[in-house]
Amino acid sequence: MDRVPFFDLKRQHVDLRNELALAIEAVMQKSAFSGGEFVDVFEKEFAAYCGANYARGVGSGTAALHLALLALGVGPGDEVIVPSHTFIASAWGISYVGAKPVFVDCTPLTWEIDPTAVEAAVTEKTRAIIGVHLYGVPCDVRALQKIAEEHDLFLVEDCAQAHGALYRDTKVGTIGDIGCFSFYPSKNLGAVGEAGAVVTSDANVAEKVKMFRSHGEKEKYVHEMVGYNERLDGIQAAVLSVKLKHLDTWNTRKAEIVNKYRDGIRNPAVALQTIPEGVTPAYHLFVITTENRKAFVEHMRSLGIDTSMHYPTPCHLQKAYVSLGYTRGDFPHTEYVADHCVSLPLFPEMTEDEIGRVIEAVNLYAR
Numbered sequence: 001m002d003r004v005p006f007f008d009l010k011r012q013h014v015d016l017r018n019e020l021a022l023a024i025e026a027v028m029q030k031s032a033f034s035g036g037e038f039v040d041v042f043e044k045e046f047a048a049y050c051g052a053n054y055a056r057g058v059g060s061g062t063a064a065l066h067l068a069l070l071a072l073g074v075g076p077g078d079e080v081i082v083p084s085h086t087f088i089a090s091a092w093g094i095s096y097v098g099a100k101p102v103f104v105d106c107t108p109l110t111w112e113i114d115p116t117a118v119e120a121a122v123t124e125k126t127r128a129i130i131g132v133h134l135y136g137v138p139c140d141v142r143a144l145q146k147i148a149e150e151h152d153l154f155l156v157e158d159c160a161q162a163h164g165a166l167y168r169d170t171k172v173g174t175i176g177d178i179g180c181f182s183f184y185p186s187k188n189l190g191a192v193g194e195a196g197a198v199v200t201s202d203a204n205v206a207e208k209v210k211m212f213r214s215h216g217e218k219e220k221y222v223h224e225m226v227g228y229n230e231r232l233d234g235i236q237a238a239v240l241s242v243k244l245k246h247l248d249t250w251n252t253r254k255a256e257i258v259n260k261y262r263d264g265i266r267n268p269a270v271a272l273q274t275i276p277e278g279v280t281p282a283y284h285l286f287v288i289t290t291e292n293r294k295a296f297v298e299h300m301r302s303l304g305i306d307t308s309m310h311y312p313t314p315c316h317l318q319k320a321y322v323s324l325g326y327t328r329g330d331f332p333h334t335e336y337v338a339d340h341c342v343s344l345p346l347f348p349e350m351t352e353d354e355i356g357r358v359i360e361a362v363n364l365y366a367r
């Protein structure tokens with residue numbers, strides 16, 4: 001029997017081969033490779049999709065977070081609150097601008113950033129909060145917004161895993177001051193290389209990101225500040241315009257698969273993520289926790305099911321951040337999830353047979 005892959009992007013590209021080839025050919029014909037008209041078009045489409053006034057394409061999701069903090073004026077001496085249970089890039093931008101990441105725990109059930117922990121972490125030096133919509137499930141962004149308003153902080157949404165997710169009736173990325181997206185190939189909306197974007201409804205922030213991403217230029221060869229080369233490629237933009245049309249269909253299909261998992265998985269040895277009230281996730285990953293992860297992963301592998309882990313080492317325990325002085329035990333919920341999480345296969349092109357095999361394999365697992 002074939003293995004059930006954890007993720008298989010090739011299936012998507014088989015379906016879209018002609019559309020993508022035409023889009024790439026159009027960019028070649030116009031030689032609009034760096035920035036340019038395809039980027040302008042995609043930015044308009046993506047801003048409209050999110051319901052924001054502006055989108056600015058950049059080189060990656062990491063660059064989006066970096067340039068967002070630069071545009072908000074966060075810098076040395078400032079603290080930025082960010083969850084420890086996330087992909088490490090949620091924190092990189094804070095370090096790049098010379099500010100200090102202040103990690104906080106997740107909640108024990110939703111595994112998303114805990115607003116109570118955020119409130120407790122605010123100091124005189126805090127300038128911003130980065131809320132992460134991890135796994136495509138919106139975090140409690142209204143609670144974060146309230147804390148931000150009370151303490152006069154910026155709120156940045158890391159939407160790298162949550163393109164199209166709704167908090168109540170609002171798309172994520174438009175609730176805080178700025179939303180940061182990654183179009184890394186395996187994300188909900190993926191390029192054919194590295195790409196990212198910020199969305200905002202603040203004209204001033206949009207203008208600043210535009211300058212920072214392109215050498216600090218306001219007009220050609222006039223550099224107002226030290227800038228970067230973090231523009232979006234024309235080819236990536238053209239590909240993203242093609243794929244954006246399919247995003248809602250893909251998100252709906254993944255939600256359908258997740259519902260099948262949630263209905264079908266009946267195993268007391270396996271705990272599922274609690275989805276907060278009033279949100280419509282754009283599922284990126286389907287993560288479970290189980291006491292003996294090694295045995296579970298081995299069991300799944302023996303039945304031909306590939307799995308992954310997101311993420312086995314929390315940010316506060318990464319070697320890159322030893323200088324911050326965190327130790328094991330600082331964030332028990334984060335550490336629990338890191339030690340016990342397993343990600344099951346989830347992608348729109350999964351067959352019914354594959355979905356059924358995953359459910360059956362999980363249910364056959366005996367602790």
Ligand SMILES: *Cc1c(COP(=O)(O)O)cnc(C)c1O
Pocket residue numbers: 060061062063086087089090132158160161181182183184195196
């Ligand atoms: C992928 C990801 C990023 C970084 O995006 P890149 O495009 O890979 O630089 C940031 N935050 C989260 C939560 C991510 O999943």
